[in-house]
Amino acid sequence: MDSRLSRARPRKMPDLIGAYRPISGVSDEMVAPDGTVKPGWLKFMTALDALGHEELTDRFQHADQYLRDAGVFYRMYDGLEQGERDWPLAHIPLLIAETEWRHIEAGLAQRADLLEDVLSDIYGDNQLVREGLLPPELIAGNPEFLRPMVGVHPMGGHHLHFCAFELGRGPDGRWWVLGDRTQAPSGAGFALENRVATTRALADIYADLNVHRLAGFFRDFRNSLTDMAGNGSGRVAILTPGPLNETYFEHAYIARYLGFLLVQGEDLVVVNGEVMVRTVSGLKPITVLWRRLDGSFTDPLELNQDSHIGTPGITEAVRQGSVGFVNSLGAGILETRALGAFLPAIARSRLGSDLALPNIATWWCGGTAARDYVRDNIEDMLVGPALSTLLAIDDAGETLAAAELDTKARADLLARIEADPKAFAAQEAVKLSTAPVYVGDALEPRPVTLRVYAARTANGWSIMPGGFARVGYSLDTAAIAMQRGGQAADVWVVSDSEVEQVSLLTGSQRAIERNPSGNLPSRAGDNLIWLGRYAERCEASVRILRSWHLRLAELGREDNPLLVATTEYLEPLGIDTAEPVPAGLLAVIDGSVRSASQIRDRFSPDGWLALTDLQKTSRRFARAIKPGDDATRAMTVLLRKLAGFSGLVHENMYRFAGWRFLEIGRRLERGIQIADIATWLCDPDAPEGATEMLLEIGDSVMTHRRRYGYGHGNLGAIELLITDPLNPRSVMFQLTELLAQLKELPRGYVDGQLSPAAKAALKLQTELAVIDASDVSVETLNAISAGLAHISDLIAEMYF
């Protein structure tokens, strides 16, 4: 073959790229306007091509499976139904060349510095207003302007520590800032999970492409927060609004990943101007709060008086300089849309130059010239509330694209602007660039925006080399919003040379810092006890129900005295035997999921999965199962799933105080359940067959037979289910375990002194230890049940 000819022939394009059709007049992330493929993409797509459609689909399913297994979800608010949805991963990452990324990095660092200046001026001496660079209306009339923060110096001298920027690329190929996120930027944890999921699917390709790692960014930020808290007793906590928040999963995830405490407003209390967290070991100081809720909600006393998720007095602690917020309270004002109209002039005044990464052209209609311009160019504008803190593309309700309005609606909009110009801001409607997504078996272009994170470190702003990209589900720009079906893609910053391999665990030159186990917030301890109690209550009910249905299947009738007595026993527990999977049982399972959802940061993803699986299965059963045989089998399945959950917890949870509270909850509940139902053993009027059924419920049939043969029926059962210290189902066993765990709790056993709860447990245990099986009476058992309830109160009093 002629070698010259071979050289001249263009290299064969991968089929995926060959079939890709970017939209004319719009930038594309993969294909340049002249048709060439941008750096990194060719190698990437060639590799995908080589895998083929089936393998690729398979691998993408692996990524989705990983996310489901990890419990990554996104909370939706769509009017009627609220719930958790699978995280919508767009499997093809967005590739950006390192050279281009350096430009973004430098631009965002400069921008973050300018934002810090603007914020400290707004809450400081208002030079910008006096110089005419910032209209006072935008500050004074802004709900994000928190007056109690005026004149307050932030801890460490800086207001901003963690920011996010939403970027979009225009038809001219330049990146523009669509919005600054300074209030409580979310998504950094999702960026991490996107990375893990995407690299699960494409590990080999990822390894070949020199992609910058994310862990270094998190390590640096963790260190800077720890430094801010000071060495010594200072602590860093992540302040979350709680499990109902749409990004709560991420709060728990970041807390676990970085090893910070996750707290809610009610966990904190302000004492002598210092913020303390209520823990099971008493009050512990908190120095730095990385907040994931709006600033105004942090203090119902001085800020938003309607807030139910705040901590009274926390503003005072900030004023006294004893606590630092990331970002400072009031930082949300920088997200105000109309502010974008003034940043260019402020940059020129303060930096002496234009911003390297400018925001999208913005006009505030409060100025006459700007209003006239907006009116004359309305068809090129997105118009919305001046003080909105939402990105225009996420604000479908209030922000209008004038080009999409009919004549009348456009006239209406202009009239509204004319009537109250100060209330409106307009932004240039930019055709966002597109990136390829895998649809069917081919690539299609979809509009894309890029969210990038910046963290303040000792060496200035560190920009996460990656982030997450939001990709529309259609070609409509508004389709990017995740609440409306948009997807999230990983972002790969691709280098020409090898990149540094970092992880959170290695490379740290610091001494090992161990978190003391007493850090457990009281609320978490309370929820762990309840989780243990609900799980155990569920097990007890399922065991009783199984025995009931087994007998129903054998007898074929419900009017048997034993079945009637069992139905009557279950009734006060809210469980109706008429329903094969009773609503009362579902409520108990829901209770355990609810308790667990409050403590996701202390809970392995596997445990969570086991619990939600139990919930799903029981709901499915409730729709389909019939009484008798069918129900007996269903209860056995539920028991197995419960055992799976218990096993995961028991085998995998580190023996911190948290596990002890969970264990205490289980022992309390099991003790109460057995003591209550075992009264039948001491009751001469108990229905026939009660002893056998109790042995079955107590999982002790075999032991009983081995030990006592067929004689000593009742007395043997009393021994086995009540006084035997070795049977893990006996009352005695629960009391012994309970006492052991209570002693191990913080302040449980100090200098020979037992806590009140441990004392009460010791008393109950001793009383039972010295009693003969033949002397156990209904009264004995009732006293134990009441004693256990009392211990529960004593624990709550001391620890929660």
Next chain:
Amino acid sequence: MLYDIRLKLEYAYDAPVSGGRHLARVFPANLPGIQRVVAAGLTLLPQPSEQTEFTDFFGTRVASLTYRSQHDALEIAVAARVEVLRKSPGIDFSPSPEKLGDELAATWDMSALSPHHFVAASPRVDLAPAITEYARENIGKAVTVHQLANDLCLRIHADFAYDGEATLVDTPVSEAFALKRGVCQDFAHIMIAGLRGLGVPAGYVSGFLRTMPPEGEQRLEGADAMHAWVKVWCGREMGWIEFDPTNAMRAGQDHIVIGYGRDYSDVAPIVGMLRSAGGQETTQAVDVLEVA
């Protein structure tokens, strides 16, 4: 005029509270040219676990009180001597309502006295169109902003009935407006909403009012009141003028200021967060006595 002021706020809780945190804005303010505080003191029963003080954004003195031990009642008492120096504002040289917007736009100021804080809606005052329409009826007749404010002050007094039973402390301004009745707090909020709706900056004033006993009757102990009225920005020259829509008058020698805010939420006498299960009963007694 020299006054001795006594305020006693008593809270009785249905169930003992295990702790609480309160911000009290109950001290008369030092305001050059308006009033001078000779002395002021606070007495608390029981003694709080913590007691600090600070000055808020609008310049009001705030006592911060924290309770950590169980109690079933709280008594907050203030004793103060104040000299009121307030003079009549004299001739009206406020601009026309149309001109006020230009003066406002030319005011590049963010200090606590800046009118910009008092234009937009605030937590307790939304700019209800119905109230704006009500206020707009005055605009044709009034030549100046001061006249506009004064006319609205008189109209609210005439159109609304004073009724201590009709509204609660958290009744929304639109509801009080629709009821056409309420107390000083409601009237102040309605006047503020009306003026802001027309673009006139207006703020909330919390204070004490000396009341005169009916002719021929003895003054009753504790008969005076905590009171609320309105401050209106009458342009750069004239500045802030205070009107009392409850009594159809400008604030005068009987009005003693505690503090200013955008609405009640900025200057409520007591804001409190309790750790408690039950309700509470509140009583309030105020005496404003002229020092002979």
